[in-house]
Amino acid sequence: MANKTLKKDQVVSLLNKVAATYQLIAPVADDSVVMFKPLSSAEGVVFDYVNSVLPPKDYFFPQTEQMFKFSTRNNQIVINPPDPVKERVLFGIRPCDVQSIIAMDKVFDREYKDTYYLDKRAKTTIIAVSCTEPLPTCFCTSVGGSPTSAPGADLLLTDVGDVYLVEVLSEKGEAFVQKFSEFFGNENGEGAKKAEVEKAVAAKFVRTTSLEGVKAKLDNMFEHPYWERLARKCLGCACCTYVCPTCHCFDICDFNSNGFEGERFRCWDSCMFADYTRMAGGHNPRPTKKERVRNRFLHKLKYSWDRYGLGHCVGCGRCSRECPVNLDIYTVISDVKEVDANV
């Protein structure tokens, strides 16, 4: 489908109309913190934010998610599925976060289909918005991403002045444009303006490196003393994994509300925790922080390439911003390039 345009002053009315039929999820600001929230109208939606503290992965892979409900009254076990998910529109996510969803798809959509994730994924239309103001910690271009393209989204909006250029990237996006066709105009030279925007944004990146050679080097760095150096600094607080848009470890537990009724749920877990890999009987294959820190960085920069053929660091810079002791994956990438792998 050809590119479309959307007038900026029409966006709020569009979102209001969307909210009437879909569950609208969009960025709102609370103090200085931007977060993605389910909204009943477009009131409060922020358009000029740079990035949210937590990624929108919560809407595909929630912090805590019911897997089923159970009841054991009258000697009968009854198991009920969780409440169904509504059709949703996720508006305003950045291209790095779109890339992270592609990375998560590879994890949850394999031989084993994770129906909880895939159901939410299928019911969500993703409207991404190009980044025009990267933060000093952003480095999506260094890991193969782009602030102005979002393969995997359904629509991509780019601010080109008074209007957004709307790139229709999927059938779902096409259906959306048709459903709300009164808001969309035809493209008239905005594509050329986008090229200018692209150039201007690219020049604003402070952090530029590349992943060239990093994976090949990491292949031989499993026992490298570099990990010990990182581990001494790491607090083990796991903030990095909670703010990471591609981290997907989870734990499964039962909640029993009164002895008869309850639910099984899964919730975010983290490879940075000692008990994450601890097995029944006490053995822990990752006994110290060194193994855990190494696992996190190898998972992002090596294992993901081995398993899925793409990187699990999308360069959003969230872990760089939130780490209390500045253990920064960007610095790790640079360090790995420089250290002597044969030590």
Place this chain on the structure above:
Amino acid sequence: MAKPRIAFFKFSSCAGCQLSVLNLEEHLLDIFGAVDIAYFVMAKRENHEGPYDVGFVEGAVTTPREVQELKKIREECKFLVAMGTCACTGGIPSMKNFAGTQRQMEEKVYTELWDIQSIPAHGIDYYVKVDAYLRGCAVDLGELVELLKSLLLGVSPHFRPHAVCNECKLKENVCLLVHKGKPCMGSVTAAGCGALCPSLNRPCEGCRGPANDANTVSLAQKFLELGLTREDVRRKFLKYAGNTPEFRRGAEAV
């Protein structure tokens, strides 16, 4: 089946944890329906002797007499819970362990010393086997209910030993340490409080004691970078859980 008999005991502490139990208004009737509170001096006029099924002990052990009482309580209770930071790690009373000799401490507090017998403050597991720990100053009521419920159901309670940072991140709070330069101890302190203080813009004081695998040495260095003095850092780590090796390492790192 008879209702399990529950007892609450108190050693050296402020009694705040016991008081918190009474703040469980929402659940109190359910709890009274499910268990028999046999001994709870703060809450009841009529108290009964042991044995008990579950004993909750509040407070640190700071005198030889308390050691003897604690040992008797252990014999009387099938399941013994350390309730609150003082009972878990020595808590606030344990500050005295790092401030001078026992005699010096006694002289600071009391004028008549002839009948004062004080020993270094420790959590109850220094003397007896403890079956479960409820951390926090005061205890988190959600965890207390979770523990009681799990005991009644005969399952393991779901306590996660991770850092307060996790709960803070999940609430999407602005990080006090990273973005506001406040000396927050959340990254080394066990979660379970729902990041109570940081959510109210107050840095974590570490009242719940060390999280799983806490790297206090690295955090102590970070505090120095923030401009705290060595004495400040030492005091921070010795405030609630100086008896634990993790927090002691943080105090000694600078």
